[in-house]
Amino acid sequence: MKKRIASLIISVCLCITAALTVKADTTADKQTALDGIYIENVNISGMSEEDIDQVVQAKIDELSQCRIELYVGKHGTTIMAGDLGLFAKDTKIARRAVDLGQRGNVLERFETGRQMKKGPLVLEIQYQVDQDKVKSMIADQCSQLSHPAINMSLRREKDGTFTPIPGQDGAILNEKKAVKTVMNFFSDEWRGGDAQITLDADIKPAQGDENQLSKVKDVLGESSTDYSSSLANRRTNIENGTEKLNGKVLYPGEELSVLESVTPFDEESGYAAAPSYEMGSVVDTYGGGICQVSTTLYLAVLRSELEVTERFNHSMLVNYVKPSMDAAIAEGSKDFKFKNNTDAPIYIQGYASNGELGFLVYGHETRDRENRTVTFESETTKTTDPNTQVREDSKLPFGQKEYRDGHIGKEAVLWKIVSENGQETREQVNESTYNMTPNLTSVGIKGGSTEAIKKLENAITANDPERVDEVLAQYQSASLPKAGSDEE
Known part of the structure; x- marks a missing residue:
């Protein structure tokens, strides 16, 4: 009896399974999603x-x-x-x-x-x-x-x-x-x-924070230079560069790159083309005159006794400060950098108007101003006067001359002199070398005879101004019209 019941259950299960399988096969043939x-x-x-x-x-x-x-x-x-x-x-x-x-x-x-x-x-x-x-x-x-x-x-x-x-x-x-x-x-x-x-x-x-910044009250150092004789474009560059530095704040230990602060030197940044030194010559470049800005700030930084970490002199002398008191900047080669070595932030105020360029450095004064003074002295150690150089110019008419003044060469040292309670100490700040550039005489060869040009070139190659004048006198007098001729 039990065997027959078990067989019946198995048969029913098989039937159900078969039915479900048939149902599955039937629904599997449907290739669309069900409702819902x-x-x-x-x-x-x-x-x-x-x-x-x-x-x-x-x-x-x-x-x-x-x-x-x-x-x-x-x-x-x-x-x-x-x-x-x-x-x-x-x-x-x-x-x-x-x-x-x-x-x-x-x-x-x-x-x-x-x-x-x-x-x-x-x-x-x-x-x-x-x-x-x-x-x-x-x-x-x-x-x-x-x-x-x-x-x-x-x-x-x-x-x-x-x-x-x-x-x-x-x-x-x-x-x-x-x-x-x-x-x-x-x-x-x-x-x-x-x-x-x-x-x-x-x-x-x-x-x-406000507590740190509240210490900024005192003028640590200041400097000014004159640019009233500058051409309009140079004035523009000085005023533009000064504005880019005005308002800078440096925290203790922070370093400022003047070059990074005022570049790029292009029209979009507010600069104009003006004379500047380049490879021993004076050429027009965007930003010409900007070195007077960096130089004026350099002197204010020195008087504030901040730490100068990078400084270069010009290749030739400048006329707005004494030798060794300048700081030149140039994209890719020269920068002026300094660090705040005080215990409080410093604030840089710059101004440029009516021909006067100036910087003031504000901070927290801890030096004894009553019993201690700091001055800076420029000492020239060597001077080289310009020599004369003659060169030919194929664009000038034969015998015509043009002159360009050279620059005096100098070597100089800047001294820091500290007087405190009657005692004086001297410390060398920098050493600067300014190149001599020759007085240049350009002599025209355009239109001269082959013989005259050859003799003139020989005299120029020898850099002999007297011989140059002799050749010119010989051939220029020979080319003058004779008295009574149709060309008189």
Whole structure:
């Protein structure tokens, strides 16, 4: 009896299994999604796999227009999600949608059916972006968002008081981490819509507080020079360069590069073409005259007894300060740098108007001004007078001369003299060498005879001015018309 019951149960189970198998085979032949299935908010009931793929792509196209704001610190840029190559991470989502409730084992299909009785079954698209496009975007656009810290600063008011100006932290983008952050955001968090992403960055805190800046009250050193005789373009350059340095604040230990502060020397930066020294000659360059700005600041820095870390003299003497008191700057070769070696911030005030250029350095005075004085003395140790150099000029008519004055050469030393409580000490600040340039005489050869030019060239090669004059006298007198001729 028990055997017969067991056989009956087995037979029933086999029948049920067969029936379910037939049902599965029948439904598996259906190539459209069952009723009540959605891709996000789109009803795909009765749709084929191809139709569902189009639904997914339409969703990608729609969301590609979403605005994504990317931030490095407080600096940001906006792109579209599509710029990053947005796509569906699950490339077989359409196939899965069609298979729901129609393929798989008995328990899977049973569970799907049970869920669908409760309400629509919604499939979420998992989004992703192209890693290569993310890397490119980070490198090309977001790296420019990195910014240095802007330290708390000061503004000098008309009444002579100082007003604190808030600073701003800096942020330097970490490109490798930023790429990972963007990739993870789209794959794990984003479900569409506009969004903001804060990219990974190394934060550089701004320096300064009101307590530090409140110490800035005293004039540590000052200097002025005259530029009233300068041409208009040179005046423009002096006033423009001074304005770029005016208001600079340096914290203890901080170094200032004057060259970095006033460059680039171009029209867009407010400079004009004016005379400057270049390779032993005077030529017009953008920013000509800027060295008077760096020189005037140099003297104020010396009198403030700040630490000079880099300084160059001019190649030739300048007329607005004594030898060894200058500080030349030139893109790519010369800079003037100094460091704040005091216990408080310093503030640089610069002015240039009515032909007077000046700088004042404000800070916290700790020196004994009553019993201690500091002066600077220029000592010339060698002088070289210009010699005379003769050269030919093929553009000038034969025998015509043009003259250009040279420059005296000098070697000089700058001394710092400190008098304190009746005791005097002398310390060498710098040593400077200024090149001599010759007095130049250009002699024209254009239109002269072959013989005359050859003799003149020989005299010029020998750099013999007297012989040059003899040749010119010989051939110029020979070319004069005879008395009584038609050419008289």
